Structure formats: structure tokens, C-alpha cells
Amino acid sequence: MKSLIVANWKCNPETPKGAKLLFNTVKRGIKNIKNVEVVICPPFVYLPFFQKKIKKIEKIKLGAQDVFWKEKGAFTGEISPLMLKDLGVKYVIIGHSERRQILKETDEMINKKLRAVLFTKLRPILCVGETEMEKRKEQGLRVLNSQISRALEGVPEKEADKIILAYEPVWAIGTGAACEPNSVLEKKLLLQRIFRKRYSPNISKKLKILYGGSVTPENALSYIKEAKTNGLLIGGSSLKAKEFLEIVKMVSI
Numbered sequence: 577m578k579s580l581i582v583a584n585w586k587c588n589p590e591t592p593k594g595a596k597l598l599f600n601t602v603k604r605g606i607k608n609i610k611n612v613e614v615v616i617c618p619p620f621v622y623l624p625f626f627q628k629k630i631k632k633i634e635k636i637k638l639g640a641q642d643v644f645w646k647e648k649g650a651f652t653g654e655i656s657p658l659m660l661k662d663l664g665v666k667y668v669i670i671g672h673s674e675r676r677q678i679l680k681e682t683d684e685m686i687n688k689k690l691r692a693v694l695f696t697k698l699r700p701i702l703c704v705g706e707t708e709m710e711k712r713k714e715q716g717l718r719v720l721n722s723q724i725s726r727a728l729e730g731v732p733e734k735e736a737d738k739i740i741l742a743y744e745p746v747w748a749i750g751t752g753a754a755c756e757p758n759s760v761l762e763k764k765l766l767l768q769r770i771f772r773k774r775y776s777p778n779i780s781k782k783l784k785i786l787y788g789g790s791v792t793p794e795n796a797l798s799y800i801k802e803a804k805t806n807g808l809l810i811g812g813s814s815l816k817a818k819e820f821l822e823i824v825k826m827v828s829i
């Protein structure tokens with residue numbers, strides 16, 4: 577089965593030169609790799625550099641790290657789904673924990689973004705996950721249920737099969753404390769169950785679920801093989817071309 581490997585560059589690299597170098601190294605490195613789709617999510621300002629390049633490579637797609645829910649208008653600083661689409665973007669990360677925590681994004685905003693992205697025929701990657709405190713209080717399952725239910729409000733069955741979920745425990749992001757594969761598998765089954773309650777069985781069967789949180793070449797394969805996820809969302813390791821390519825090769829089985 578084809579794995580989806582999403583590179584979340586966050587606010588990196590610092591210069592266009594660095595971004596182009598990273599992109600070109602990854603592009604060269606995946607030339608002969610099969611069975612994988614790589615999504616590069618650079619900062620918005622670097623997207624135009626890669627727009628033409630990805631047209632020739634089927635295995636790489638462009639993603640955005642965020643989006644606004646309106647098409648245009650007086651919304652200073654925001655970027656619309658249509659603007660992203662025009663730049664060749666196919667995937668959009670929504671509800672990343674850094675945006676929920678640092679930028680105070682609410683479930684209501686995430687719901688609006690999700691619906692706007694689906695309406696524009698882009699594929700949303702909806703991030704969900706519990707914090708360290710919620711995990712300690714054993715509230716993880718309740719949190720996932722609430723985040724997903726609120727994000728999905730008003731999303732019809734015919735659009736739901738385009739959604740990709742990324743289970744990203746907040747305590748595992750950028751900390752080196754990756755989640756155990758058996759715990760990821762447990763969450764995957766829960767996410768499928770939530771979808772099954774809301775939509776027809778067919779939708780939950782087609783649902784793609786990724787894992788994200790301190791993925792490295794050492795643990796990457798366990799999330800595909802043991803946790804049976806459909807792919808990975810990678811932050812830190814996606815900025816090191818050698819490590820990232822190692823992961824991509826490893827999961828292209």
C-alpha cells in the first residue's frame with residue numbers, strides 16, 4: 577500500500593536558498609523510490625519556487641501549513657484556499673497543535689477551515705492529539721473525540737472521504753518522546769470508530785490516518801508496520817534531507 581509522507585517544514589529554512597537546496601535534495605533522492613507519495617509543506621512564501629518543479633514529478637505534491645476560510649476580502653495577513661490551489665497546492669494541514677496552542681485556533685475556526693478546503697477540492701490533513709496533561713489525566717480518547725466531532729460539524733458524507741487525519745500527540749511533537757506504536761494503533765481504531773458513527777462504513781474504511789510526533793529513521797517503520805497507519809507527518813526530520821530520505825525509502829515497501 578502506498579504510504580503518504582508529509583514534510584511539515586514549519587517556519588524553516590530561514591532563506592529561499594536553504595529551501596531550494598532542501599527541496600532539490602529531496603527531489604533527487606526520491607527519484608527511484610516507489611510506493612510513496614511525498615507532500616512538502618513549506619512556508620507559504622516558498623510555494624511559488626516549487627510550483628513548476630512538482631509538475632514533472634508525480635511522487636511529490638505541495639502542501640500548505642495553514643489556510644483561511646474565506647475566498648477573498650478584508651482579512652489582513654490571511655491566505656485563501658483558492659490562492660493555494662492556484663499555486664499548485666494539493667494538501668492543507670489544518671489544526672496543527674502549534675496553531676491551536678500558540679495562535680489560539682479554536683475548534684470552530686478549524687471547522688471553518690476544513691469545510692473551506694473541502695469546498696475548494698483540496699485535501700485537508702486534520703491534526704488531532706492530546707496534551708501531556710490530558711494524557712496524564714487519561715482524557716486522551718475524550719479529547720480526540722471532541723476535536724474530531726467539532727471539526728466535522730456540517731461536513732457531508734460526500735466530502736468526508738477526502739479527509740486525512742493525523743494523530744499527533746502534542747507531548748510527542750518535537751520532544752524526542754515518540755508515541756508507542758501500539759498506542760498509535762489504539763488511537764487509529766478509535767478515529768475509525770468516530771468516523772463510523774458519523775458516516776457510512778465505506779468512509780471509515782477509506783479513511784487515511786497518519787502518525788506524527790518525533791518520527792525518525794529509527795522508529796518510522798514501526799508506525800507503518802505495527803500501528804498500520806497510512807503514513808507519517810514529519811517535522812524535525814523533514815528538515816534534514818538525509819534523514820527524511822532514509823524514512824521515505826524505509827516505508828516504500
Ligand code: PEP
Pocket residue numbers: 584744748749750751788789790791809810811812813
Ligand atoms: C509536527 O510538527 O507535526 C511534528 C510531527 O514535528 P516533529 O516530527 O518534529 O515531532
